[in-house]
Amino acid sequence: MVKQDLADKLEKYVDAGGALITTFFSGIVDENEASFLQDWLSQLCFSRGIKPLVHSAPEAVETTLRSKDGQEYLFVLNHNADAVTVEMGDWSGVDLLTGRTMNGSKSELAGRDVWIVKLHS
16 A cells, blocks of 8 residues: 555655665555555656556556576466457567467467466577
8 A cells, every 4th residue: 555645755766766666566555445546656667768568468467577597588467367468569489388489469368377488589
């Protein structure tokens, strides 16, 4: 939960050069557990040039980029019961679970499904 005054302080902190570490789920409700009408964290990221991992991740789709030994892996998790369309943007690689080649096109991700994409170097 984030009170509006805390959101304002965090924005000023970042503006002054501070580093803010958070998760995709941070600050989505106020102190009364009511959803913010505006997603302040996404707006803060966008205004500072921080872009999402995929171009059009629908609501309740989680994306994470991990790397090990010089290899990068893109995890895309659909927490929805229904299928969603995800645009991969500039990412390309192979889904390790299905062997399917993934590229910058739009692809359908089934409900409650996941991609683990080994990205091309």
